[in-house]
Amino acid sequence: MFERLFSPIRIRDMELENRVVMTGMGTRMVGGDGREVTDRLIRYHVERARGGVGLNTVEVCSVDAASAPKGFLALSDDKYIPGMKKLADAVHEAGGKICPQLWQGSLAVGSDPDAEILVASKMRLSRKVSIKGMSKERIHSIVKAYGEAARRAAQAGMDAVEFHAAHTYLPHVFLSGGINHRTDEYGGSFENRCRFPLECIRAIRQNIPEGMPLFMRIVCHDDYLENGLTEGEVIEFCKLAGREGVDVLNISRGNFLTRAQIYEIPPIDLPKGINVGPASRIRKETGMLTMPSGRINTPGFAEEILEEDKADLIAMSRAQLADPYFCKKAKEGKLAQINYCVGCDQGCYDYFINPEKDHISCMRNPAVGEEEELKVQAAEKPKRVMIAGGGIAGLEIADILHQRGHKPAIYEKTGTLGGQFVLAGTAPRKDDFGMAGRMAAQKAMESGIDIFLNTEVTAEVIEKEKPDVVVVAVGSVPFVPPIAGIDQANVMSSKEVLSGTKVPMSGNVVVIGGGLVGLEVSEHLERRGCHVTVVEMREGIGIDLGHMRKTAVQIQLEQGHIHQIVNAACKEIREKSVVLEVKGETMEVPADYVVIATGSRAKDSTDLQECCERLGIPVYVIGDAKRARKALDTIYEAYLAALEI
CATH class of the missing domain: 3.40.50.720 (NAD(P)-binding Rossmann-like Domain)
Incomplete structure (x- = not known):
């Protein structure tokens, strides 16, 4: 079953048992000085290797000591080699292959106030705060740091390395005309903007064995960014990167300077396989091995992409969070036994940015990061x-x-x-x-x-x-709030609307409650031709949504025609209207139907x-x-x- 997906592939001297790659995902499973491999991280990767994934990618590893933030792994010093070797050895013993991401995070290192933030050119963060562009000397030191980090990865026994040139990290910052405003040989023209990332690739290639594969994570284009990268520019850069020794293109998307951040960890609101089309074009025009990422969560979809000759490998990362044995179950045809990722982003991203959480988790798999503590073991006495x-x-x-x-x-x-x-x-x-x-x-x-x-x-x-x-x-x-007139025939619950147990609505509909369910019901009705007004007591809608989902839902609402009233309390429901109190003033809104979406108890x-x-x-x-x-x-x-x- 899924013969293409589970066929082997050889990249230089590395042979993978299948085409499934778990790309790097931040875990916060670090220890020591805040940048070191932990036993928790090892158990997390080992479980996925046992589950049959072709290649584990270790999350971003800082290459430069001064700009290495706590909370992220590092390969910026020889002292990190033993931990990385322990991780590599454990994954190999479990039958897997492993690859670290070499990383300089630019603005992303700002999570640690002691880490140096590096940018290509002067960047204003606020009216009072701006960051100077890097000196040429600092550029050269970072290039050297990439090479040294690559050497350490090879010494640790890693099977491959990945150069992270996406997501507004430093190589992307230099490459994108929408971010890089230098006027020397490292900025301006496309050729100049390519200079720094190509020098980094050259340094990496020179410091790893000839037979060691080099992956590169790259955006397919820049969204919401004026003068940002086009697909054509990315293709030309990838051709240059291939000549310098890059073997595989890991096609991603997104930047955290704009709303395009939603494409980095795409929530359920975005289409599946959002990068497959661009990746297919990049693959065709560069002739390089290519791997798309982005909401590919079933083996059938992955197989279809390969059968249609749109890719060589498939990034299926959150699928490995939801079920570490995804690959083995899929290969054996046990499709109903798989816990599928639903793109909620609640555990993988919302936990990652929540300082109160120790590590990431997953809605579908509570044992993420607790593989030992929450191991399923046989009961002493069946009940x-x-x-x-x-x-x-x-x-x-x-x-x-x-x-x-x-x-x-x-x-x-x-x-x-x-x-x-x-x-x-x-x-x-x-x-x-x-x-x-x-x-x-x-x-x-x-x-x-x-x-x-x-x-x-x-x-x-x-x-x-x-x-x-x-x-x-x-x-x-x-939950049924105590609103006068709420027992009228034109009032329904969100559940009745979504389940279709009531007659279809039309005309003016007021939805009471602007949380997740209220917004979903509003959009559901708006698509069916209703004129929808959503009413929320709090200062904004979608407050209970996670970061990525909230952004995606806001984009969808802006594209529709849903009227929003916030800081509003519903005082009465009448036959053809609802009476609201908005900041101390009374307002009457036309309503043929009213939907109650004020939560549950x-x-x-x-x-x-x-x-x-x-x-x-x-x-x-x-x-x-x-x-x-x-x-x-x-x-x-x-x-x-x-x-x-």
Whole structure:
């Protein structure tokens, strides 16, 4: 199955077992002086190597000591070689191959106030703060640093190295005419802007063995950046880079000076395979081995790209977070057993930029970064576990319990499994949530887990079955705010709208609530021809969204015609309007229909808990049944409970 995807490929002296590459992703799994390899990072990479990925790419490694920020790995000194060697040896022992990204982060190192920020030309950050462009002497020292870091990578036993020339890091800053405004031989003309990154490539190539492959991560073009790189310029630069010894082009996209940052870690809102088209053109015109990245999350899609001769390798990175055994399962045809990335960005990016989090995580895989601590192990004594609710929390706990040798049974009140995940899949651009929910249900069925549909767990059911453990995962119900007129026939809940259980709406629709669900419902209705106004009590819409998703949703809203009213409280719903209070003033907005999207509250399960207490049966309340919140938290909680039982 997937013969092209799982066919070997040879690059210089390195042979990969398949075409799947896990590209570099920041993990924050560093230690020592804040830049060193940790056992946690090693276990994280080893698990992916065991799972069959063709090549592990280690996240960005600083090449220069003065500009090496804490929180990121470094290869800027010989003292980092032992840790890198330990990592390489462990991955090799697990049957994998490994490659570090050589990096100078330019503005990105500003996360550490002690790290020197380097830019090509003078850059104003605010009215009072600006950064001088690099001197030629400093340019030369960075070029030398790339070469020295490459030497260290080779000494550590790495199989390849990657030159990171994308995402507004220093090589990209020099290469892009939208950022580089120098007037000497390192700026101005395209030829001059290519000079610094080409010198870096030359230094790297001179310091690694002839048979060691050199990858290069490069943007396919610059988005939202005036005078930025065009695809034509990227193609010409890649040709020059190939002559200097680059073997593989890792095609990415995005910069963090503009909204184009969403393309670096593309959320579910963006199309799958956003870089496949540009990568195919670059591959054709350069004749070089090419690897597109960006929302390629299923083996079928990856196989299609290769079959259509658009690429040589496939970057499937977050897919390896969601399921470290993605490759083995796909190769064996166990597609329903895979936990698929849904592009939520909650654990991989939102955790990465959250200083309160120790390391990244993943909605679909709570064990990311905790491969040892959260290892699924056989239960000492198998137990019969009754699970009330077949939503994503119930499916998750059932899966882990089954893996541990317990006998879980899912009781679902409705006729379908998947709950809110499947419902979320009906919202614009969220098909992957629906797919994930359906696949989780199929996984449970294929695993032989007992499933009882159209069966509600009651105290009587518990008394009759007398399970060893009860898990309450009955989810949440919409929160209904105390608004006058809310019980009118023209008022519906967001769930009723997305599930299609009510008559189609038309005309003027007011959506009360500008959080994630409110915005999804608004866009859903706007696409169907309604004139939508979204009303939010807080100072802005989408406040509960993560950074990337919020930006993507704002872009979509700007392209539509959805009216937004913030700092507004709904006081009354009338037959053809709603009455709002906005900053102390009364406003009346036309409304043929009103949708309530003010969040959810846990569904009351007191009777089930009291029954279990009376019978002496341990009970776990998990997910939205405990407290309505993000799916990442819900699944993590279910996973922990499954390990505890």
